[in-house]
Amino acid sequence: MKGLFTVVVSAAIVAALSVSVSAQWPSYPRPGIPKGADGKPNLRAPAPRTPDGKPDLSGIWMRTNRTEAPGTAPAGQPPLATFGDIGYGFKEGLPYRPLAVDLVKTRAGALDNPDALCLPQGPLEYHLDPQPREIIQLPQKIVIVYESNYGIRTIYTDGRRLPPQGEPQPYWHGYSVGRWEGDTLVVQSNNFRGALTGLPGDGWLDGKGDPFTDALTLTERFRRVNFGNLQIDVTIDDPKAYTRPFTVRVEQEIVADGSEMIEFICHENQKFLKLTGREP
Amino acid sequence: MKLTLAVLVAAGLLLLAGSATAHHSFSAEFDATKPVKLTGSVTKFEWTNPHAWIYIDAKDESGNVANWGFELAAASGLMRSGWTRLTLKAGDVVTIEGTRAKNGSNNANAQTVTLASTGKKLFAGANDQAQQP
Numbered sequence: 120m121k122g123l124f125t126v127v128v129s130a131a132i133v134a135a136l137s138v139s140v141s142a143q144w145p146s147y148p149r150p151g152i153p154k155g156a157d158g159k160p161n162l163r164a165p166a167p168r169t170p171d172g173k174p175d176l177s178g179i180w181m182r183t184n185r186t187e188a189p190g191t192a193p194a195g196q197p198p199l200a201t202f203g204d205i206g207y208g209f210k211e212g213l214p215y216r217p218l219a220v221d222l223v224k225t226r227a228g229a230l231d232n233p234d235a236l237c238l239p240q241g242p243l244e245y246h247l248d249p250q251p252r253e254i255i256q257l258p259q260k261i262v263i264v265y266e267s268n269y270g271i272r273t274i275y276t277d278g279r280r281l282p283p284q285g286e287p288q289p290y291w292h293g294y295s296v297g298r299w300e301g302d303t304l305v306v307q308s309n310n311f312r313g314a315l316t317g318l319p320g321d322g323w324l325d326g327k328g329d330p331f332t333d334a335l336t337l338t339e340r341f342r343r344v345n346f347g348n349l350q351i352d353v354t355i356d357d358p359k360a361y362t363r364p365f366t367v368r369v370e371q372e373i374v375a376d377g378s379e380m381i382e383f384i385c386h387e388n389q390k391f392l393k394l395t396g397r398e399p
Numbered sequence: 400m401k402l403t404l405a406v407l408v409a410a411g412l413l414l415l416a417g418s419a420t421a422h423h424s425f426s427a428e429f430d431a432t433k434p435v436k437l438t439g440s441v442t443k444f445e446w447t448n449p450h451a452w453i454y455i456d457a458k459d460e461s462g463n464v465a466n467w468g469f470e471l472a473a474a475s476g477l478m479r480s481g482w483t484r485l486t487l488k489a490g491d492v493v494t495i496e497g498t499r500a501k502n503g504s505n506n507a508n509a510q511t512v513t514l515a516s517t518g519k520k521l522f523a524g525a526n527d528q529a530q531q532p
């Protein structure tokens with residue numbers, strides 16, 4: 120009897136929680152989501168593929184909340200980055216040049232974090248923000264729409280090459296081209312604005328203020344491990360800020376409950392400048 | 400039995416906490432060493448981004464009533480945690496636990512909001528502390 124009561128109460132709580140979560144958000148489960156025997160989405164099913172046989176990265180993705188203690192990444196795997204500190208997994212810290220050391224010191228109060236200023240986030244902030252992002256994979260390009268801070272990024276997969284550094288004007292999101300290496304999408308980006316503009320919000324990789332400059336070449340290796348999981352290994356190659364390139368890993372999970380992105384207008388009720396004494 | 404319930408409720412809160420999102424630089428605005436807990440009547444509920452705000456009339460230590468502002472998560476993040484724009488309205492009595500603003504003003508960052516009428520405790524999730532530096 121007690122066991123039955125526990126089951127009933129548990130079911131009621133679970134039901135109450137699911138209602139409170141989903142009822143506020145029009146749910147429209149997408150077709151083609153693989154289901155397990157229990158009728159729930161099977162996140163370990165194989166990754167879907169596009170008609171040309173490439174893995175299809177399309178979907179709405181949330182970063183996972185998993186973190187690793189510094190120095191504990193399994194052998195051969197890049198350490199996991201966190202939203203606040205992409206170098207969290209490195210026991211010895213990131214390979215800063217003096218420029219980066221100075222910038223991180225200057226940024227200690229996090230007053231010019233682009234995330235806080237409602238400006239476009241840095242490339243790792245976009246990958247790690249707790250708000251979702253939607254990948255839309257088209258035959259000639261991949262578009263990523265980030266819910267946070269007005270992020271829209273185009274990755275050209277039509278065979279074009281990366282332009283020379285400094286040729287197009289530098290962009291907040293850089294200029295990105297992608298190609299497939301087997302089942303891994305390799306995206307290279309350059310022509311970023313960066314910390315050397317001296318403008319607030321430019322050149323932040325994370326909330327701590329680890330910098331990047333206009334010399335950054337970013338390489339992202341996207342691998343959809345299965346239906347539910349995406350791994351992105353990000354290599355920062357920025358000879359002005361770091362003594363050598365380094366790589367961190369980002370993990371994301373598919374949103375399979377039919378929920379969608381939600382409008383986020385960051386300047387709607389922005390009080391950050393007021394609370395930090397820079398606006399009356 | 401009580402333990403089972405407690406565990407389930409805790410698990411539920413954790414799930415919700417995981418989905419409530421954060422936005423801004425917590426340490427730039429708030430002083431983690433200054434917790435605050437106030438009970439008062441809601442005067443205004445701003446269902447906005449990048450953060451929702453609750454304003455309440457609450458008594459301070461000396462018994463004077465003052466208006467306090469509490470920053471919550473983004474409206475979008477609160478929606479994922481089960482809040483709606485109708486969750487609170489002017490006149491509702493709430494108890495809010497949070498962290499005071501660094502600038503000493505009557506503002507704070509809310510962690511939990513408890514509705515007096517139902518005793519329901521809502522995670523306000525104004526910050527993503529798990530992944531903040």
